[in-house]
Amino acid sequence: MSTAARGTAVAEHAERLWKAVTAGDEYAAADLVVRALGEGIDPESVLLDVIAAVQRRVGREWAANRLTVAQEHAATAINDRVIAGFGHLLERPEPHLGRITVACVDGEWHAMPARLLAEVLRLRGFAVDYLGAQVPAPHLVTHLHRTGPDAVALSGSLATRLPAAHATITACQAAATPVIAGGAAFGPDGRYARLLGAEAWAPDARAAADRLADPLPRPHAAQQPQDALPHLADQEYTLVTRSSGRLVKTVLAGLAERIPAMRAYTEQQRQYTAEDLAHIVEFLATALYVDDATLFTDFLSWTAGILTARGVPATALVPALELLEAELRDFPRATGLLRTARAELATGSARPA
Incomplete structure (x- = not known):
């Protein structure tokens, strides 16, 4: 053909x-x-x-x-x-290229990219242990000690799982197992895979299989999660994460005061709004973790596109960002992220990602 x-x-x-x-x-x-x-x-x-x-x-x-x-x-x-x-x-070839563990980051339910990779690796001649969605780091490490694979292929689609991915990468390295990371969570150019210390990154299943044809370098010593991220010393990520529930409740109440129509919301509508706010706070916290404003603004651009497609103006997000900024006024990195995102939404410069 x-x-x-x-x-x-x-x-x-x-x-x-x-x-x-x-x-x-x-x-x-x-x-x-x-x-x-x-x-x-x-x-x-x-x-x-x-x-x-x-x-x-x-x-x-x-x-x-x-x-x-x-x-x-x-x-x-x-x-x-x-x-x-x-x-x-199919009649798959006998494994002859080594053993790979394929797993999703803890909390990651989007398992299809990992499943596709597992099938491609089997077709290429790898022995594959496919562990599926949301694999906690301790369970993964137990598996590594039991099976001794040549590498872990770690998949993540949601950027909010990056802190968990960092812990998993560190745990795998402590077990002397290198990690190749992939999926949308790690950025279109793999920037977060590199930041979090993975030995390799691949943009898709073909590239991952190609890269794994040569052994990944074995990690010499595991870093502590904060070693590569000195900005975490300001505690903004930790404090925003711990106060996320309070932030959502406070912003939800503030929106009801600013937007009279919300007072007539059904309980289900209020729940949906609270879930949307929780996503915003979670992405804000993750952007603080990796110290990258584009992670947060790209998420809001995507959200703006979702809202626009459903007949809701993207500027509807602005009051929520203003209220969050007021609540986090003592957090300079967080308020900087919120101010940048709010300006983009207010001027209409945000576009669907």
Whole structure:
């Protein structure tokens, strides 16, 4: 199959899979994967250029408010089951390239990127222990001592899990096991993987498998989590995290005073608003942890895009940021982040990430 013909076939199968998962037709989705393999599309391309490409489209369509939450969940569940059955369709090579543990950061429920990586590594000839979503660091370390893998592939999609990722990377290094990090949480250029001390970073499953073909350097000595992050000495991250519940309650009450319409909110509407505020505080705290304003402003840009797609002006976020800034007036790094974000939203310069 020529490169052009292969590209056309992959695009056609991706479109058919899209129609199947958005229609909720699991059997059609599974049949399509069998057909793609039978037509000579290589298994790695089926995984990454068909299934993963459709999953990314699912996320974009939900963000644009063209898929409901239920439709997004159903499509994701179908893709997950298709991947689970994928291995039964193939004769994978005998492992000959070493052993890799694939796990998600503690608190990270988005397991599909890690699952895709595990399947690609198996196709390449690695022995793989796939541990799935939200793996606590102590459990992961116990597994490392029992199995002695050559490396840990640590996946994270949510940036708010970066402090947990840091603890996990440090724990793996203490067990003399190198870490390759991947996923959106670590930044589009891997900046947070480097900051938190991972031995390697990869932007996608193919690049991760390529990098793992050569052994990662063994860690010499584990750093303490604060060693690479001297800014944590100001305690702003710790104090904001510990006071997050109070901050959400105070800002929620302040919004009700500023925005009269909120006084008529149902209990469910108030709960949704509180959850949104909790996300803002959590991303603010994470930006303080890594000392990077773009983490917070990118999150707010993404949130602004979500709100705009649902008919809510992005400037609706500004009063919440003002109230947070007032509550955190004694925290110079936090107020600086909030001031920058508020200015971008007020001027409309924030754009969907």
